[in-house]
Amino acid sequence: MKNMNNTSRIRAIDAIKRKLVGHELSYEDSYAIMHEFSTGGLTDIFVAYFAAASFSAGYTDDELYNLTKAMVETGKKFTLKGIVADKHSIGGMPGTRASMIIVPIVAAAGYQIPKTSSRAITTPAGTADCMEVLAPVAIELEKAQAIVERIGCCIIWGGHLGIAPADDVIIRVEEPLSFESYDKVIISILAKKVAASSKYMVLDIPVGPSMKIRLVKDALRFRDAFTRIAQRFGIRVKADINFQYEPAGFGIGPNYETIDAVKVLAQTPDRSSDLEFKSIKLASEVLDLCFAADHRADDSLLVAEYLLKSGAAMKKFREIVKAQGGDGDFVIDRISVGNNKKEILAPHDGVVSGVNNFNITSLARLLGAPSDKLGGMVLQARMGQRIKKHDILLTMYTNSADKLREAVDTYTHMPVFELQV
Structure with a gap:
């Protein structure tokens, strides 16, 4: 076993060195790197060199596929059946906590949506940071799977599940510099969607002068690369490229972004209309994919609006909070x-x-x-x-x-x- 571990470590180090000077990584190289990262076989300096390589040289489609597959195979996986959907934003914009609204809308429509979210990398709050205001998000995979099978969804921190563990190591090293390369973003997102059994997803790509992606041409390039790799995993993707010049919500930071999301779900008079519009639009796009797979002819936009405005989405959100160990009867005004x-x-x-x-x-x-x-x-x-x-x-x-x-x-x-x- 010791010799096998040494062989894997030596191969991973050699692969990172070769990538830094422009050589292409094989699947065996990719697996060795992800295995060593996920098991702690390599120190942070090697993780940093690997992250730097994704900037300096970038990856071919085969490398993106191999690295994503290796990241999945070196971690745990959901085993959900049926129509499993997801929505993911590439991030970069603070104060836009749409996932906490979209997930209960989609689940209230009858579809599974296991939302495994990250903590903040480049913004003041991630979805996991915000959901944690109301309920635990560090949940074991077996419990998370049971929650999804029972109520159709969850909103949890992916870092505790053991899925794509190498990604959490890379994120930890990248976080102090607040950066990720586009290729690394593709690998990170897709690995977690594959591990979550997702087959239908909407990719939110906000573009703007102070966004992670600033130019439409870069957004199109990212969309095309992401879609090509996703197809190789059997995932159908609908990309939403949209201009965003300011936060959709009012709040910035975990508690304040949570308040924004809950106000939209509760349809309070002082809710953010921009956050509501964005959430309904993206939720309807997720439902478009689900309805097509389910051979339903319903108008997805009307369904999404109805589920939000009727209170069905808020009811489902309270179910999520309770299922994850929080107080499902929480009161908005008591969020600190x-x-x-x-x-x-x-x-x-x-x-x-x-x-x-x-x-x-x-x-x-x-x-x-x-x-x-x-x-x-x-x-x-x-x-x-x-x-x-x-x-x-x-x-x-x-x-x-x-x-x-x-x-x-x-x-x-x-x-x-x-x-x-």
Whole structure:
């Protein structure tokens, strides 16, 4: 066994070295790398070199397939039957917690959607960070499978399941730099969808000046590569390329983004209409794929709207919270916010002509997000809105007075909103 482990480790190191100088990885190379990452056989320095290689050289379609397959095969897998769907956003935009709305809509329509989510990588909160505000997300695979078989869905942290464990190692190394290559994103997303038994998925690709993907041509290239590799695994993909210049919701950070999602599900008067629109649109696209597979002729958009507005999606969401060990009878107004807060006021009259999403992320992280779920902010201004001097632009929240002072000081040279006079 020791000799086998040494052989795998030596092969993995050699493969990473060869990739750094432009050589192509075989499946055997890919498996050795993923095996060593997932078992702790290689230190973080080798993980960092591997991540760097995906930037410097990129991967061929065969390499993407091999690395994805190896990532799946070195971890655990769901064994779900029937129509299994999913939605995934490539991320990069804070304050857009649509998955927590889409999952219960799709499940309420009668389809399985095991949402295995990541924690924040490049934003102040991931779906797992937000769901954890209301229910445990670190759930064993056997329990997660049982939950999906019973209620049709779950919203959990993929890092605790043991599926694609090498990906969690790579993410941990990448997280301090807040970056991922496009090829690495393809491998990461697809490995988890394959491991979750998903056969139908909607890929949300937001594009904008401060998004992970800034240009349409890059979004199209990413879509095409992702779709080609997904087809080799038997997954049907519908990609939604959309322009996004600001967060769809108001809240930034785990607790505040959770409040946004729950308000849409509960249809409160002060909910975000942008977040609702995006969620219904993407949910209808997931249902399009499910209906086609199920030979149903229903209008997916009307079904998605009905399930949300009738309360069926909220009822299903409460089922998810309860099934995962949370309080299914939670009250929105009792979701906590930070004890320390600061309102940022407009310095002059003007129209909001720009929103800097990079600065939103940086400020929210200074306030403690995502590790401190009470760190974050609520945005009061929107693109195109006419603002008067001393109107509230945003409110910062945290439990730390020191973090609040630092964030307020930083805002003076890292403003979120551009006001055109």
